[in-house]
Amino acid sequence: MSVELPKLGGKFIQMEDEIGSMASIIGASIGGLKSMTATSGPGISLMQENIGYAVITETPCLIVNVQRGGPSTGLPTMPSQGDILQARWGTHGDHPIITIYPHTVPEIFEETIRSVELSEKYRIPVILLLDEVIGHMREKIDIEKVDKNKSFKRKTPDVPNEWFFPYERNSSGVPAFADFGEGYRYHITGLVHDVDGFPTSKPDQIDAFMKRMFRKIDDNLDDILDWEEYELEDSEYMILAAGCVARSAKQAIRTLRDEHGIKIGLLRPKTIWPFISSVLIDKAQDKKKIFVPEMNMGQLLLPTQRFASSICDILPFNKINGEAIYPHELVSFIRRNI
Amino acid sequence: MDKKIEFYESWCKGCGICAAFCPKGAITMDKMAGKPVFDEEKCIACGLCELRCPDYAVIIKKKDKE
Amino acid sequence: MEKNVVHKYLRKNKKFPHIWCPGCGHGVIMSSMLRAIDKQGLDRDDVAVVSGIGCSSRTPTYVDFNTIHTTHGRALAFATGLKLAKPDMTVIVVMGDGDAVGIGGNHFIHAARRNMDLKVIVYNNNIYGMTGGQASPTTPSGKKATTARYGNIERSFDICELAKATGAVYVARSTSYHVQALEKYIHRSLSKKGFTVVEAMTHCPTTYGRLNKIKEPVAGMIYQKDHFIMKAAWDKLPEEKREGKFPMGEFVDIEKTDFVSKYLRLIEANKE
Ligand SMILES: Cc1ncc(C[n+]2csc(CCOP(=O)(O)OP(=O)(O)O)c2C)c(N)n1
């Protein structure tokens, strides 16, 4: 990015640490720019406090996290899916968030664009969660497919300054964002604030603010959620997997169907937060079992159990040795367990 | 000199800074009320009390300026 | 109707008096800043005031500019992003001493090193005021704090020396007692391009004052009057007489190209 951005009039800065990176992209977004940062491992932990700041101030920005194994310094450049729950609950306090989880390089390209759009549209930080396996992979991207003239613009206010409420409660749940320097002199704070942007400790104002923050996401799930269904049509069994594990799952499904006659398919959330709960409930209805393979000790398993445990059996498959999950491992695990 | 001292009582927290550093001793603190009392006679409109008031409760207006 | 310069810049929709304790020096620094901004003749739409967390960092709430109250210690990093997005905006960063050189010390030295065009005002009360008086990196050795009941055994930072060493283009120190100098230094910093630091010594009667027997606001200002000496006089003072005293005045005033100006040139040279 340090090479490409200046060519396009964009700006790149290498901050002193990931806390600073996260802070500076929020500052840049307040100044009206689309902004992003990227990290892996410990860096994403350092960003958490300010991710919460972006949530509460409703400042759009994109955070790319290429996951690595282990807590702490862990397993640099080795794959893991250990940050799935951190992406949801990493910053302190109750909050909504959007997390997108692509599984191929071209999909990273498309989903990055979608992530920025979602972030601008709903005024929320979006985390693009990646697997190391895909982060270091090379695949073809069809750049021509992208409409270069289509660039999502955030909704900005058009009312006179004195009528502007930076955190107004309108029907969409998303207030217009006044970029700094446009004549709307207002206050931004990480304290819970009322419609005018100033801190409040009044329970009714706090309640209205917090609920709007959740509502703007909950009311727009149709737009935010995305997933892929693979060979699900006639399947009796289902794998729920995201990222690189879904690639192995697809291959395992080919083998299981072609060589062993097992009717199995895949449900792959592309948006993992908010979770695709209604889709899962729908797809689980006629399944005998759901397999949840993950490179962690059961992080996607939790929401899967929450929404589908009363519908069918759910079986985790966990691998945390710094290796990817291979298709043959899934084939034998599934054959043993049906 | 023609001047006017404006005092916003509701903004004043009674810290006593204005009185302590008035070069002419034109301000005394009313012990009961905890608020300053200004003696316009003594005041030379130097404006220091206005500059140092942490609560922006005093304004010294020089009439000749207006 | 505007009552005076300071009132002109206060937010009409905020309740006054402000939240600071009676006699707290923070209010004096804020008014000095407002007078300096007025003198500089800046359009308020083109001014941003960014702060961290602390008593001092409540400043943005009250002033009618583009204002951001960020997270503890991170104001300079937020301001860096804002400045990159809005190169023509005057970005003023107000921080407490704990905010600026404690938790935010890393951002401070790097923003200075990079020469980001940010106008820093550190409200230095030598303590963590908002959280009840814990020792800060500027609590003088031997002085008391709630976490240094027996007297601080650590060495303290000299913020001006730190700013000087890390590359600030303008560095000055004044106090809430020396208001005219304070306003003058802030005004000078606003007229410069690059990373500037004005250290505004302020008295905190509630925590530092109470713990160190300078409880009355007036006593805090008398202390400043007696212990801060203009640089010219300080330079002539023999070593033994400097004990317990501090220099004030302008320490650095140089010209150096700032980061954003350099970056804009880089864009110009590499644009497609
Ligand atoms: C990460 C983090 N740690 C601790 C706090 C709690 N906290 C709030 S204000 C403050 C100290 C502020 O002191 P200083 O910056 O010196 O400003 P002052 O209040 O003295 O003006 C602390 C530690 C916080 N808000 N965030």
Ligand code: SF4
């Ligand atoms: S300095 Fe201001 S707040 Fe303090 S006593 Fe005087 S008028 Fe009141």
Ligand code: SF4
């Ligand atoms: S203007 Fe000067 S002389 Fe007059 S009351 Fe204030 S400090 Fe005293």
Ligand code: SF4
């Ligand atoms: S605690 Fe200290 S710094 Fe904070 S408002 Fe009170 S006097 Fe000022």
